[in-house]
Amino acid sequence: MNAETSRRLLFDMLRIRSVEETIAARYGEQTMRCPTHLSVGQEAVAAAAGAVLKPTDLAVSGHRAHAHYLAKGGSLKAMIAEIYGKVTGCSRGKGGSMHLIDESVGFMGSTAIVGGTVPVGVGLAYPMKLNNTGQISCVFLGDAVPETGVFFESVNFAVVKQLPVLFLCENNGYSVYSPLSVRQPPGRKLYELVAGFGLKTFHGDGNDVRAVHAALSEGVAAIRAGEGPRFYEFETYRWREHCGPNYDNDIGYRSVAEYEAWKLRDPVPALRRALIAEGAISDADVAAMQAAIDAEIAEAFAFAEASPFPDACDAFTDVYAADAFAPAAG
Amino acid sequence: MSTTFAAAIREGLATALAADDSVICFGLGTDDPKGVFGTTLDLHKQFGSDRVFDMPTSEAAMTGIAIGAALNGLRPVLTHQRLDFALLSLDQLVNNAAKWRFMFGGQRGVPITIRMIIGRGWGQGPTHSQSLQSWFAHIPGLKVVMPTTAADAKTLLLGSIFDDDPVIFLEHRWLHNMQGDVPAGDVREPLGKARVVRSGDAVTIVAMSYMTVEALHAVDHLAAQGIACDLIDLRSIRPLDWPAVIASVQKTGRLLALDPGHLTGGVAGEIVARIATDHFTSLNCAPQRLAAPDVPEATSPALTKDYHVRAEHIAQAVGRMLGREVETASLIAQRQFPHDVPGNWFSGPF
Numbered sequence: 257m258n259a260e261t262s263r264r265l266l267f268d269m270l271r272i273r274s275v276e277e278t279i280a281a282r283y284g285e286q287t288m289r290c291p292t293h294l295s296v297g298q299e300a301v302a303a304a305a306g307a308v309l310k311p312t313d314l315a316v317s318g319h320r321a322h323a324h325y326l327a328k329g330g331s332l333k334a335m336i337a338e339i340y341g342k343v344t345g346c347s348r349g350k351g352g353s354m355h356l357i358d359e360s361v362g363f364m365g366s367t368a369i370v371g372g373t374v375p376v377g378v379g380l381a382y383p384m385k386l387n388n389t390g391q392i393s394c395v396f397l398g399d400a401v402p403e404t405g406v407f408f409e410s411v412n413f414a415v416v417k418q419l420p421v422l423f424l425c426e427n428n429g430y431s432v433y434s435p436l437s438v439r440q441p442p443g444r445k446l447y448e449l450v451a452g453f454g455l456k457t458f459h460g461d462g463n464d465v466r467a468v469h470a471a472l473s474e475g476v477a478a479i480r481a482g483e484g485p486r487f488y489e490f491e492t493y494r495w496r497e498h499c500g501p502n503y504d505n506d507i508g509y510r511s512v513a514e515y516e517a518w519k520l521r522d523p524v525p526a527l528r529r530a531l532i533a534e535g536a537i538s539d540a541d542v543a544a545m546q547a548a549i550d551a552e553i554a555e556a557f558a559f560a561e562a563s564p565f566p567d568a569c570d571a572f573t574d575v576y577a578a579d580a581f582a583p584a585a586g
Numbered sequence: 587m588s589t590t591f592a593a594a595i596r597e598g599l600a601t602a603l604a605a606d607d608s609v610i611c612f613g614l615g616t617d618d619p620k621g622v623f624g625t626t627l628d629l630h631k632q633f634g635s636d637r638v639f640d641m642p643t644s645e646a647a648m649t650g651i652a653i654g655a656a657l658n659g660l661r662p663v664l665t666h667q668r669l670d671f672a673l674l675s676l677d678q679l680v681n682n683a684a685k686w687r688f689m690f691g692g693q694r695g696v697p698i699t700i701r702m703i704i705g706r707g708w709g710q711g712p713t714h715s716q717s718l719q720s721w722f723a724h725i726p727g728l729k730v731v732m733p734t735t736a737a738d739a740k741t742l743l744l745g746s747i748f749d750d751d752p753v754i755f756l757e758h759r760w761l762h763n764m765q766g767d768v769p770a771g772d773v774r775e776p777l778g779k780a781r782v783v784r785s786g787d788a789v790t791i792v793a794m795s796y797m798t799v800e801a802l803h804a805v806d807h808l809a810a811q812g813i814a815c816d817l818i819d820l821r822s823i824r825p826l827d828w829p830a831v832i833a834s835v836q837k838t839g840r841l842l843a844l845d846p847g848h849l850t851g852g853v854a855g856e857i858v859a860r861i862a863t864d865h866f867t868s869l870n871c872a873p874q875r876l877a878a879p880d881v882p883e884a885t886s887p888a889l890t891k892d893y894h895v896r897a898e899h900i901a902q903a904v905g906r907m908l909g910r911e912v913e914t915a916s917l918i919a920q921r922q923f924p925h926d927v928p929g930n931w932f933s934g935p936f
Contacts, residue, residue: 314658348691357690364657365690369681375647376682379654382610386636393654406677409647416642574692575726577750 257466259536261307265465266531266542268303269524271549272323275332278553279322279339283501287561288339290352295323297495300465300523301426302327302396308472309394314362314380316373317396319354320494321366324396329361336556342563349566350574370431371397371404374423378410381419381485392420392479399489400431402446403439411453414485421485422476423450426462428494433509447489455485462490463523466530493518587770592762594736595625595701598743599663601772603633606661609747610637612648613665613701622665623703623762649675652698653682653752661697661747667936669702669756670713683752684727699746701755704846706796706894707926708934711885717847717878719794720856722754723824729753729777730823732795736766738821741775748774758796758846759936760928780827782834786814789904790834790841792857794820796928797844803897807917808904815904823853828860832868835861839870840907844895845877852877871907876900887926897921 276294283292295302298320306327309315317324325335331346338345339353347355354368364380367373377395384391401407402425414421427446429436440446447457458475460467468490475486495515497504505512531537589597602609611629613622617640621627630638641648645666652662666672672679679700687695705714723730729751733739739757746753783798784805793801798819805815816834820826835841841861845854854875862873876895883893898914905912923929 316654346691347689347693350691351689355689357693359693365686367682367689369677372650372677372681375650375678376654376657378647379651379656380658382651382655383658383660406644406646406650409642409644410650412642413644413647413651574688576687576729577695 257469261469262466262527262531262536263541264307265303265469266524266527266537267545267549268306268327269299269465269527270545271552272299272302272326273524274546274549274553275326276322278557280496280501282557289341290339290354291499292339292353292501293320293499294496294501295320295494297518297522298426298428298462298492299323301424301462301468301490301492304465304468304472305394305396305424307469308476309362309392311361313392313394314364314377315394315396316364316377316380317366318370318373318398318401319366319368320398321356321396322353325356325358325363325366328358328363330356330358330363332552332556333559334358337560337563340560340563341565342560343566343570344559344563348570371401371406374401374407375410378414378419378421381414381421382417385417385419390480392422392476394422394424397423397425398431399425399427399429399436399446400439401425402450408453411450411455411485411487415454418482418484420479420482422472422479423485423487425487425489427489427491429491430494430498430510432498435510447487450487455487457487457489459489459491462492463521463526465523465527493521495519587768588765589736589768590762591736591739591764591766592624594740594766594768595743595757596627596629597768598740599626599629600632601740602663602744602747603629603637605772606748608659609661609663610655611663611665612639612641613667614641614643615667616640616665622667623759625762626665645671645674646678649678649700650682652700653678653686653696656696656698657686657694661699663699663701663747665701667703668714669704669718670716672700672702679722679728679752679754680725684725687751688727695750696752697750699743699753699755701757704756704758704795705936706758706760707890707928708932708936709885709887709926710883710936712882714936715883719756719823720847720852723853727752728824730756731777731821732756732823733821734761734795734798734819736764737768738775740768741773742777742821744772744774745777749777753777756795760796761799763929763931764799777822778825778827780821780830781819782816782830783819784815784817786816787838788813788815788840789907790816790818790831790838791844791900791904792818792820792831792841792854793844794823794853795846797846797895800895800897801844801900803917803921804900804904807897807914808901808912811912813904813908813912831857831861832865835865836868839868841869841873842900842903842907843873843875844900845875846894847878848880849875849877850880874903874907876903887924891925
């Protein structure tokens with residue numbers, strides 16, 4: 257991996273971490289009035305995928321999508337404005353944190369029903385294959401998704417048609433407060449289960465961003481070359497509560513010891529230390545990165561706060577292509 | 587040219603596939619030797635298996651795949667041989683297809699057409715005969731089309747495929763063998779317009795899909811007794827052509843709404859409610875509705891005899907609303923084929 261890519265990965269992880277921590281810090285102001293699912297601790301897979309995918313590749317995600325959207329290149333201002341419910345938001349205030357979109361960079365949408373965008377991502381890939389466009393479709397998913405029927409149906413079709421799909425699973429061990437142990441039998445590995453559908457599957461440490469990047473670089477090249485879909489499972493950990501700005505290790509569904517162990521594996525300082533040790537970056541470089549990120553975040557929050565809310569009548573628009581039929585007149 | 591409803595559907599699909607490379611067509615059995623009651627027969631030979639194909643028995647994913655393909659520039663048509671099978675795909679229809687345009691601020695719509703065939707009779711039973719148009723019509727973001735004639739089958743299907751919103755296209759199995767004149771070429775009927783099938787001033791009868799056929803028998807029988815009814819074939823349930831219904835009720839002062847689905851929570855109930863609340867003073871008598879009862883349809887022919895609304899029930903309801911006796915014995919006598927088939931052309935199995 258060249259130094260430029262390493263620095264990009266560090267910058268993107270720092271940026272995602274800082275955005276999420278700022279949301280957490282300011283959530284109590286009661287101006288971000290929607291559920292938010294933060295990605296703190298899970299930045300590595302998103303950053304690596306963002307660096308491997310081209311802007312012309314397409315991606316979809318689920319409810320915990322801030323990191324995926326930002327790593328794919330989505331507008332930070334539009335995301336923060338969306339969480340603030342402003343008309344300048346990426347979904348004009350109709351979607352909130354769980355419905356992010358920036359088609360200009362190929363982020364085609366995230367939605368709030370677990371598994372719901374998996375077939376959508378496979379469907380995006382069908383015309384790619386039909387027209388031989390050389391693009392790939394990346395489906396971000398969590399460890400609960402391989403419990404839904406629609407996931408297996410979608411994987412099957414992607415294999416039947418050999419579609420250019422990257423199924424990218426972040427396994428953070430919990431679905432809300434339910435550990436994998438109550439959702440899968442002992443000893444089962446998701447990547448082994450999915451392999452039964454006849455595609456290549458892989459798994460690795462989701463907090464080692466350079467290893468994730470290397471794995472995905474090889475995988476995306478193979479998918480792009482027409483070798484069919486692949487499934488990657490990376491183990492990682494969500495630091496904060498399932499939904500919201502706080503820590504929830506006190507409520508008893510997971511242990512503080514487990515959380516502390518994962519914190520020691522924080523992907524962001526791990527890469528920073530490695531790059532400094534390798535001489536690829538200096539403390540001053542990191543400080544400059546952080547300063548640039550902080551300035552961008554401050555600007556994005558100011559933009560969101562200063563932006564107007566949508567007009568009340570916008571609640572009735574965008575239901576159909578032509579809104580003539582939307583509010584049925586008596 | 588006169589053709590069957592089923593052949594008209596096939597002609598509509600062939601016309602769309604020829605007109606626009608972005609149209610694709612898939613569903614269970616699409617390219618099999620029977621071709622979904624002939625509606626997709628051999629289309630794959632003409633347009634290739636990339637655009638016309640069979641699929642895994644994965645209704646939920648295939649609906650989401652249609653949505654994704656639509657978001658990336660295609661106009662997919664997905665066919666279910668029974669509406670009941672499509673219930674496996676409700677999350678994709680309700681949470682994705684219907685919401686995508688709205689929840690992303692109007693950036694992109696989902697131009698998909700989902701054909702669902704409604705079964706009836708011949709022991710279709712509890713899970714092959716449901717007429718759930720009211721479910722889909724309840725969802726903002728979906729459009730719901732229910733053609734009756736062969737011409738509408740083709741032109742409304744073309745209108746649906748080239749509509750920029752998701753359309754639930756409901757075909758009644760008992761209509762597939764109905765003959766009618768079908769316009770040649772790429773005729774795309776816009777959605778949301780009802781058709782006045784018969785004109786009269788006695789009672790407004792609002793029907794859709796196969797109920798229009800039963801209503802026609804009733805209306806023509808009543809005409810011979812000097813009772814002229816307005817018969818409106820809705821053709822589209824959402825959007826619903828309220829101006830056509832309201833104009834008719836203002837003329838007749840009497841409303842009878844028909845519905846092939848269950849009584850409770852049905853489209854007929856919505857029509858009665860809207861007219862009764864907003865146009866009460868136009869009414870000369872209480873609005874009425876006829877629908878399937880609030881029980882599943884059983885399988886044995888011994889249990890389905892009086893399940894569905896038939897022409898004589900419609901004629902009798904009109905008589906009650908007018909406060910006069912109507913003769914229905916000859917109507918019943920004219921239609922002496924078994925009650926569980928649409929006509930002699932149908933001999934099973936589904």
